[in-house]
Amino acid sequence: MKRIIYFALLSCVWQSGTTQLTIIPLGTQEPIRWLAKHNDTLLIVSGEANYYTPEHYYFAKTADLGQTIITLPSPTDTTHVMEFFQVVGNDYYVYAPMGREVVLKSRDFGWTWDTINFLDQPWINDFLMIDSTFGFMGGPYGGEFRIANQSDTNWVTGTFSAFGLFNVDVIASASYGDSTMIGYGWNGYTQRTDDKGQTWNWGYGTSWDVGKAQFVNKDTIFSIGRAPSKETMFYHSFDGGQNHGGFQLGENIGIPPKQDGLDFVGTDMHFDSPNHGYIIGYSSSFNEGLIFETSNYGQNWSIYHTGINEDLYSLQKMNDTIYFIGGRKGLLIKWNTNYPLQLLGVSGEEEVTPIRLYPNPASSVVQIELPPLSSGEFALSDLQGKIVMKSEVSSMKIEMGLSGVLPGIYIWRFTGDNGNKESGKLSVLK
DSSP, X not given: OOOOEEEEOOOEXXXXXXXXXXXXXXXXXXXXXXXXXXXXXXXXXXXXXXXXXXXXXOEEEESSTTSEEEEOOOSSOTTOOOSEEEEETTEEEEEEEESEEEEEEESXXXXXXXXXXXXXXXXXXXXXXXXXXXXXXXXXXXXXXXXXXXXXXXXXXXXXXXXXXXXXXXXXXEOSSSOEEEEEETTSEEEEESSTTSSOEEEEOSOSEEEEEEESSSSOEEEEEEOTTOOEXXXXXXXXXXXEEEEETTTTTTOOOOTTSOSEEEEEEEESSSSOEEEEEEETTTTEEEEEEESSTTSEEEEEEXXXXXXXXXXXXXXXXXXXXXXXXXXXXXXXXXSOOOEEEEEEOSSOOOOEEESSSBSSEEXXXXXXXXXXXXXXXXXXXXXXXXXXXXXXXXXEEOTTOOSEEEEEEEEETTSOEEEXXXXXXX
């Protein structure tokens, strides 16, 4: 039986001074993990089961910015939930655990669903379709992945194994006529394809646990994740994912540090241009959801109170002024960005000048140029993680000899005394 429920809503407005956020009741306690946009329609999707309630699934949409909510029938049954959800053209895709993992597709805007792929084991970390002919699934076991490069029903299995086991955690993509896609792995490496998975080029990211990643343009990729020390980090790449820099979110603005490093957890982000974007998350010190905003490529962030004591999970831009935010316990917030939010503080880096290494490839020496007034530790390690060179640096330009370094590909990392981090590849030829 199809379940179709229409809600004409009386919204609840949380307001303090000139701040305005509108909480829209959904009639569910399920966490809103995914928000997606299809033309002018917002799709609202729960993301994990709440076994304390009789239903474990919620799927709805609104075409009038939250005035009317239409709940849609479940693609499976109410004891299963959607793990990943996305819109491609006029089609909807969902990955759902049902004993056997399945990929489902709706061709009629979510009213009916067809099973297009079965998985032999539950090993999906992330799932992404660029179009109906090219999709990718990354798994946590043995560097395995599945790719569709002919149609969304024809999937083949492959393995990343060149640099240890590359287990794909998060996938980001943007189509520029060549089907660009990048995968971030738990071990810090990245894999990028520009030809629908026929060839892959690897790079190195600075987080061991990337949670979200977004192509802003062909060369600019931003991501949020968790460093080995567990603090939430913002990372940036301006060369298509070959090199990354980053710093801790929330530092220097009064968010008290915690021993486990998990005080602020960034969960989602949206950049409408390389210089401007938002990150949402939750601070346990303040016991509320926070919104981070940057207007200078992520170098500095204004951090705002929401006054809402729930985790924030998902962020979706609808037009030039309206965003929606999904959260815990069925939370859906409409945010008009024309209204200023209450400022908590400012966080970030000083003006960023990328580190330069040249020549690259190098043979006998490599020149390292640091930003002005930089100091910290520079390290070079092989692909197994063994450090072959390490030095404290404080000059703007350094010449490093490579006489004891064997030919091969190495990872360089710079950790500044101010907490900034950058990394990249160095090829050594003899």
